[in-house]
Amino acid sequence: MLHRARTVSAAALIAASALTLTACVGGDGGGGTTAGAGDTDDKTLTIWHYENDDSAMGQAWAKAIEIFEDEHPDVTVEVEKQTFEQIQKNAKIVLTGDDVPDVMEYNKGNATAGQLAAQGLIAPLTDAAEQNGWADMLTGSLQTTARYDENGLMGSGDWYGVPNYGEFVGVYYNKTMFSEAGLEVPTTLDELEQVMKAFKDDGITPLAEAGAEYPMGQLWYELVLANADRELVDQYQLFDGDVDFHGPEMTAATEQLDRWIEDGYVAPDSAGLTAEDMGVAFMKGDYPMMISGSWWFGRVTAEMKDDWGQFNFPGNALHTGSSGNLWVVPTNADSSSLATEFIDTTLRPEVQDVLAQTGGLPVAGDASTITDDKTRELTENFQAILDDDGLAFYPDWPVPGYYDTVVSQLQSLVNRSKSPEQVLDGLQSAYTDGKADLLGE
Known part of the structure; x- marks a missing residue:
């Protein structure tokens, strides 16, 4: 079992973008409900995200990785730290190639995740959402940012991303x-x-x-x-x-x-x-x-x-x-089943409780477990909004x-x-x- 964290520079990401510029896009851009290009690699899970290690999300993702590694001792987890700007600017180019992450954090909305979905660059996750009960856990306005139609407009169609904080x-x-x-x-x-x-x-x-x-x-x-x-x-x-x-x-x-x-x-x-x-x-x-x-x-x-x-x-x-940013699975990912397992791990109570304790506004957490008064107040205020489907x-x-x-x-x-x-x-x-x-x- 190995957990390696790497920081990818902007120059390296741009260089990779140039190499993949002429590659073909996998998937059909909206038809079907199965994540990823397949499971040709069941020994490595590559994760891209842009959260600081000491942030609520960074601490929660670390807990999710720890759980995932314990349950998959034969899988190498590689965490490649990006910046928000790197992914925002270069995702459309990078994701056309074969050297893509298996799961990555990405911004939600029509102009971001919606465009990747419409262009076939991220895979539909509807089957995984049904199998794992995500649709029951993330209801109403929380679910809106997870689903996109054939034009990339949020709120309907297949699941293309999964939020786990708000x-x-x-x-x-x-x-x-x-x-x-x-x-x-x-x-x-x-x-x-x-x-x-x-x-x-x-x-x-x-x-x-x-x-x-x-x-x-x-x-x-x-x-x-x-x-x-x-x-x-x-x-x-x-x-x-x-x-x-x-x-x-x-x-x-x-x-x-x-x-x-x-x-x-x-x-x-x-x-x-x-x-x-x-x-x-x-x-x-x-x-x-x-x-x-x-x-x-x-x-x-x-x-x-x-x-x-x-x-x-x-x-x-x-x-x-709204929900927070989304976990998405690139269409050309080669460990898509591992990717959806990792996404599901981030919604577990032990990971959601890390978000709760650190002020990360979990979508499936328990405010009663929070010991800090300020953090509990924030989380309860957010929960009151969710209870009214008020996002x-x-x-x-x-x-x-x-x-x-x-x-x-x-x-x-x-x-x-x-x-x-x-x-x-x-x-x-x-x-x-x-x-x-x-x-x-």
Whole structure:
């Protein structure tokens, strides 16, 4: 039994890409339900992932590998550490060749895993999902990012990936600032506005924000979800019908965000701030609240110790968030059965409990096993969302390139160069064009 970890440089990966550029693609790009090109090698399992060893996911994958090696003493497990950027940029080229991993971590969504599925570069996993009970374990909105149709659109068709952790956007708050102001954690959107007004009346800008990157878009989307139902989410994210960008849901959200900016709940200079700027300012105590993702959990814990708490966006049944990244099996993998066995191992309780204990938001974990109060609070908040099937994905997901559109349009709202109606016009135009391109219309 041998476990070897290797780091593959960007130069090496690009060189490999050049060698495989003219190779043939295996599989049929969507037909069939069997993983991989076969089982020509039952002695080696090659895993690609991009998690740090000390991260929640890195620790969980290490536990899964340990279990897998114990149960397969005659199999050599080779772990090749990539970076997110390496895999994102080069996967389409590398996976056309024969020298591919057996299983790898990959980003979820139409523009990422969906494209690999549509191009036949990753194998369908539907049979394995049924045999291993993944469909029963990962239900509702968790399952959405695992399945893709023949056009690579998520939410239906075969399974092409398996998530085993989650992520979501919530509200981080400074306990000392709330206590000094005599304020309680809000449970409704109206109460949140009252809290923000109280801080502003005391000369404190209530929300740490960042308009130059993703946070402002996620705040806008939380306000959309405050007015929306699952039907609108499916229209927007899954193209299950047409989205009315000037309908009541998006209009109310955009106008409300506009009022928050006008009332000073969002700092006027936030249009040029990055997510890093936002996070640092919140952790320093410059702002009492930050609306952002669970990926900040470890850093906020380290920086602020016990002087903070976290709650779900008040009043919402739907929340910005999704499953984590996916385990996928390349079509040309030569140890596909071992690959699906490894994927199944990552969903075992002992691996999921590692995620739970380290703040990794397991999809099949038990929050009662968590001893740390902060980690348990985060996990219970996520579980409450899952119990309501409340994951509604991210505002920039529907079409390629939409992230830049969302950022630029909302920057225009913050710097007062566009009205809410004009912002919605810009969002609609890019969305409509992107959807047409994806569907070949």
